[in-house]
Each structure stands twice: as structure tokens, then as C-alpha cells.
Amino acid sequence: MDQNWTTLDTDLLVVGGGVAGSMAAIPALEAGLKVVICEKGRVLDHCGSIGCGVDHYLTVMDTGPEWDTPEFLIKHVPELTDGIVDMAVAGRVIREMPRIFRKIESLGVDFRDRKTGDYYRLRSFGLPGTYHINFDGTDFKKHLGERVRKGRATVLMRTMVVQLLTEDNRAYGAIAFNFRSGEWYVIRARSVVLAAGDVNRISRNASGLAFDSWHIPYNTGDAQAMGYTAGAALANMESVEATLTPKGFSCQGLNALVSLGAYFVNRAGERFMFKYDSKGENARRAVIADGVINEYLLGNGPIYLDCRHLPQELLDRMEHTLQVDRYTLPAFYQQKGVNFREELVEISVSELSIRRSGVYFRGSGLAVDVNGETAVEALFAAGDCATVSGGISGAAVLGHIAGEGAVQRVRSTTGALPDPDRQALEAVRARSVAHLGRQDGMPWKEFEDATRQTVTDYVGVRRTEKGLQLALETLRALAKREPTLRADDLHGLMRVHESRNIRQNAEIMAVASLARRETRTGSAHRRLDYPQTDDKNWRKFVLVERGPEGPVVRTLSTERPLSDAFARRAATA
Amino acid sequence: MADAKPHNPIVINAQKCVRCDLCDWICPGDLIHHEEGNKDKLPVVAYPDECWYCGLCQSVCPTSAITIVFPERMIHNRTDVATLLGKVVE
Numbered sequence A: 001m002d003q004n005w006t007t008l009d010t011d012l013l014v015v016g017g018g019v020a021g022s023m024a025a026i027p028a029l030e031a032g033l034k035v036v037i038c039e040k041g042r043v044l045d046h047c048g049s050i051g052c053g054v055d056h057y058l059t060v061m062d063t064g065p066e067w068d069t070p071e072f073l074i075k076h077v078p079e080l081t082d083g084i085v086d087m088a089v090a091g092r093v094i095r096e097m098p099r100i101f102r103k104i105e106s107l108g109v110d111f112r113d114r115k116t117g118d119y120y121r122l123r124s125f126g127l128p129g130t131y132h133i134n135f136d137g138t139d140f141k142k143h144l145g146e147r148v149r150k151g152r153a154t155v156l157m158r159t160m161v162v163q164l165l166t167e168d169n170r171a172y173g174a175i176a177f178n179f180r181s182g183e184w185y186v187i188r189a190r191s192v193v194l195a196a197g198d199v200n201r202i203s204r205n206a207s208g209l210a211f212d213s214w215h216i217p218y219n220t221g222d223a224q225a226m227g228y229t230a231g232a233a234l235a236n237m238e239s240v241e242a243t244l245t246p247k248g249f250s251c252q253g254l255n256a257l258v259s260l261g262a263y264f265v266n267r268a269g270e271r272f273m274f275k276y277d278s279k280g281e282n283a284r285r286a287v288i289a290d291g292v293i294n295e296y297l298l299g300n301g302p303i304y305l306d307c308r309h310l311p312q313e314l315l316d317r318m319e320h321t322l323q324v325d326r327y328t329l330p331a332f333y334q335q336k337g338v339n340f341r342e343e344l345v346e347i348s349v350s351e352l353s354i355r356r357s358g359v360y361f362r363g364s365g366l367a368v369d370v371n372g373e374t375a376v377e378a379l380f381a382a383g384d385c386a387t388v389s390g391g392i393s394g395a396a397v398l399g400h401i402a403g404e405g406a407v408q409r410v411r412s413t414t415g416a417l418p419d420p421d422r423q424a425l426e427a428v429r430a431r432s433v434a435h436l437g438r439q440d441g442m443p444w445k446e447f448e449d450a451t452r453q454t455v456t457d458y459v460g461v462r463r464t465e466k467g468l469q470l471a472l473e474t475l476r477a478l479a480k481r482e483p484t485l486r487a488d489d490l491h492g493l494m495r496v497h498e499s500r501n502i503r504q505n506a507e508i509m510a511v512a513s514l515a516r517r518e519t520r521t522g523s524a525h526r527r528l529d530y531p532q533t534d535d536k537n538w539r540k541f542v543l544v545e546r547g548p549e550g551p552v553v554r555t556l557s558t559e560r561p562l563s564d565a566f567a568r569r570a571a572t573a
Numbered sequence B: 001m002a003d004a005k006p007h008n009p010i011v012i013n014a015q016k017c018v019r020c021d022l023c024d025w026i027c028p029g030d031l032i033h034h035e036e037g038n039k040d041k042l043p044v045v046a047y048p049d050e051c052w053y054c055g056l057c058q059s060v061c062p063t064s065a066i067t068i069v070f071p072e073r074m075i076h077n078r079t080d081v082a083t084l085l086g087k088v089v090e
Helices: A019-030 A070-080 A087-106 A140-150 A222-230 A254-259 A285-297 A312-325 A329-336 A391-412 A422-433 A444-459 A465-484 A490-515 A567-572 B022-026 B056-060
Strands: A005-015 A035-039 A054-058 A132-137 A154-157 A159-167 A170-178 A184-194 A244-246 A263-265 A303-306 A345-349 A379-381 A540-547 A550-557 B010-012 B066-068
Touching: A005 A019, A005 A170, A005 A222, A005 A391, A019 A035, A019 A140, A019 A184, A019 A391, A035 A159, A035 A184, A054 A140, A054 A254, A054 A312, A054 A391, A070 A087, A087 A391, A132 A254, A154 A170, A159 A184, A159 A222, A159 A422, A159 A490, A170 A422, A170 A490, A184 A222, A184 A391, A222 A379, A222 A490, A222 A540, A244 A254, A244 A285, A244 A303, A244 A329, A254 A285, A254 A303, A254 A312, A263 A285, A285 A303, A285 A345, A312 A329, A379 A391, A422 A490, A444 A465, A444 A490, A465 A490, A490 A540, A490 A550, B022 B056, B056 B066
Parallel strands: A005 A035, A005 A184, A035 A154, A184 A379
Antiparallel strands: A054 A132, A159 A170, A170 A184, A244 A345, A263 A303, A303 A345, A540 A550, B010 B066
């Protein structure tokens, strides 16, 4: 290998140091394996999705009552996901919840309420039990990061993975670069876990600022795009997610208020959520966002959040936990001059993202089997980039499962890892660095704005065949311009790769949306030309894979696990 | 579209700042750059229009030298939310 490549050989490569990635690394480190983690940030102490701590954690605990058993929650999963769910994987995730919860406690996370010494469990997001533990999780991720550090994983910070290494549908590592130092890496690994999160910066929001997004804007579908390129299948990519935010600031925090009893009113002062769901504000997140979208489309906006009826004690709790999800939310209210205790707070629909469409246990991303393994052997996925996702706990549980699966893969792998083709490596790097200083090139910000506008207008919450076709034309025309994108420095080069990944995900989303000729889960997939939910024909997954000319679609009955569609299964059957 | 001169969301008080690297270290977006160990130079907000307004830099600053300032378009936002909900193409 040339001197100007840094080569690393390891057992497990983890892409992304958030909750899923850290939880995947932990069982591998416990098994005595060598682990390398690539992370675009510089710390392991914060959640990848929201950059801070957490304020609630979803789990069954198996404490006795029937509702607290995995089997009870599993029974409700089809209804929670509108029938589009991989029950094999979701079932395993739910059954493993108590075990992983205890494990996280053993890492030092204290889920108990400091005043009562007991778990403060709440019912929210339409779940059939009080599965959400409300707690001060400021240090939640710190404990996970500490365990990873103590396990002596090699952590490459400010490092972006740009391509996976595969041979005969088997992953054996990746190519990455450090966008501070410009150092390029070839990392060979016996297993790879992709845990790089959801897809943001993909549509416009109220402020018009690309990086003002609900979830972290530095999660740009890197895993989905790389997995797709490497031959993995993606599913549920047609489902988009929006949330409700204080207008002007796309931040989380409203749902926590709603779960404590705040409600929404429209311009006329009407509390409208019961029109959309008998549970009112306790409905699933997807339904809540959909209700507000409908009110705006009906001309009933602005929509406001009302906390004024709540007792002081609850308002105190709200105020205390407001900054756990987003540290700057109190400052925003202060600079805006709004006091949510006494005034209505105007809200907006956030930008769209590809995550899990406000639904638990139905993720949008890389299709995985019960071990978290994708259609590419030795390539695993967990967290918001995988097809079973469920916020922090979903990431923690599937992350741990994927880590254990990777350990099994490593142990069953014998022989030397392939030697990557040097010319191919050089070509990847040459294509990348060609963006640097391309004076006549298209700025990545302009490219991204074009993607966002296209998605907002035609792939968003009101879809038609014609609009989606129009979007695909634009997105494919943009793809042709990718080689001309300009980066001014190494940081910009990282953003160029992100922009390309965002566009790739937008194209996959448009293709999947075009295929699903029905409407499902309200605004998560609303086809104006097919406005009804069609259970007869569409209790199916839409799978997207890379074909010779671009994304190709297959469907699979939801009676079957997604892994039934994996080529590696067919090959070894 | 980006403004001609982007709003600076991360205001660093030069009197209070002890040039310690922590804000550079914690920023999830690689926005704040500070030459490690250089006690003469202030950290630079190199890519202000890529800020997520997460405030991690402010939360970690040992001398409270950082203030997060929201731009006008976030605080007094006038966007018609319906324009974010797509165009109908029949």
C-alpha cells in the first residue's frame, strides 16, 4: 500500500458513534475483538440523533403485569405500524428489550426518578402501555461512550466513511478520510456495522436554514447510500417523517410537553386533535403531525401549543426537562419573548426526514434480518438507518443485537481478508479530491438547495405520479452534476459527500413513493392520486435495490420477513 | 438560500474565552476551529451557516464565554407553513 494511505485491520468496523454504534461496539469489545469506530463528530458522549442527552426511554420491563410483557407489546405492533413491519425483527427487538435495559443500567445509567427513587413511566405516542420512562438522561450517552473507551476501541474522529469494501456480496471494510487532517484510511474488517443514523437536510423548513433541523443535520443518510451502493436492500423508504416544532426553530421538545398534557389549538381556538384520533394528543406521533398538516391545509392555521391549563408542578417538570432534548430551547423562547406557561406557542411542521415516519418498530432504511445483518453478508445496520427502529431504545437494542451478530460473523469467518484493488482505491480517492478547488464547479449548498426544493414540492406530504416523475427527472439531472461539485476545503469535501448521499436518498424515496400506489400512515405516505389505504394489495414492503440503471423496486408481502428477499439467503439455500 | 453574510450564531466573548479547545472538540458539525493548545488565538466559527443551534459549545464552555444568538428569521418567522407542504401536480 502507498505511504499516503493509512491501513487498519480490525475485527469490527462501526460507522457512527451514536447509541446504535456504541451499543454494537460493546458486545464486540466484551468478546475481546478489535473494534474501529469512525465518527464525523469528535465525542462519544452525545446521542447521534439529537446531539444531547435523552428524556425518555421506551422499554418493556417484564415487571409482572401483562401489558409489561414483550408478547403483549408484540401483539400490538401490526396496528402501531399500520401493518407494514418486519415482525421477525421487531419481535426480537421487543423480546430483547428487558435484557438490554438491564445492561444499560449496569453501565451506570440511572433511569429512576431522583425524587421518588422509582421509574416514572408514561403512556405516550399511542403505545398500549406506560412504556416510556421519563428521566433525566443528560448523561445517558456518556455512560455508553465510557464503556466503549474503556474497552479500548480505536475511535477515528472527524472521519467520514465514503465507500464500503465488498467482494462476492460480502463486506470486508471501508474507505474513509479525516476531514481535518486529510488522512485517507483503508480499514479492513471481518464485519461492519452501519449506524450512521437518519436522513436530514432533505426538505425545506420554516426558517429556510438547511441546518436548522429537528434531528441532527449532520446525519445525511451516509449508511443508506453506501449500503445501497454496496448492494444492500432498503425498505420503507417511501415513509417520511415530520414533527411539530416551535415555529422558526426545528427542534424537538414539543412531544415531551404533549405527553405531559399540553394540547394543540387552531386559529379558531378549537382543540382539533380528536377529529383525527380518538386518543387526541396521545395518538401516535405520525397521527399528530398529520393532524396539524391537515389543519394547515384546511386553512385553519396558525396552530398553537397550549400549556396554560396545566398545574404548576407539571409546568415545572416541563421547564426542567425542556433543555434535555435541546439545550438551547429555553434560550430560543427567551429571545423570542415567549413564556409557554402563560402564552400560546405558535408551531410549525418541521422539515421532512427519512427515519421511521413517527412510528415505532418500522424503520426506513437498510433491511436487516433478526441479527441485524443486511442483504450483504457481514454488513450489519442498526439505529435510524435500519428497518426496525424505535428511537433511543430501538437503537440501543438493535445496536446490541447487531454487535452480537457481528461477533458471530467474525468467529465464523476464516482465512485472510481480501486485498482491496489498489487502482479501485485510488480511483475512489481521486474522484473525491477532484471536488477540492474545482473553481468552476457547482457549490454543494446550491446542489443541496435544489434537492431540498424538489423534495419539498413533489416528494413531500402530497404526492402524485406526475409530481414524483418530475422530481425523479430533476434528481437524476442533479446526479449528473455531482462530479462537478465544488469543495473549498476538506470540511467542504465532507459536505459534498453528504450532499451526494442526501440526493441519493431522495431519489430512492421518490422511487419507492412512486411504487406504493396507496396512502398509508397519513402524511408519511400520502398519494393524492391513491388517497385510500389499500390493505388488499399493499400489505407489502417496497424494497429498493441498486440496478444497472439506478434504483429498482421489488415488493414483498409483510407476512414474510424482509430477509426472505436477500440474495445471500437464496445463494446459500 | 444562504445570506450574503451569514448570521453568526456562536458569539464568543474574547475577554472571557480561555482558548481551551473544548468548543472545537464538542461541535458535532465541525464548525468551530481552534488550533490545539494555542492560547493566543480565539476559536473561529468557520462555517456559521452550518450551525444546528444545539448549544453544546455553550454548555461545555468553562467560562461561559459563548452565547447562542438566534437570527431574526428563526425568532420572528413569517413563513406560510402551507408552502412547506408541497405543490399539487395533477
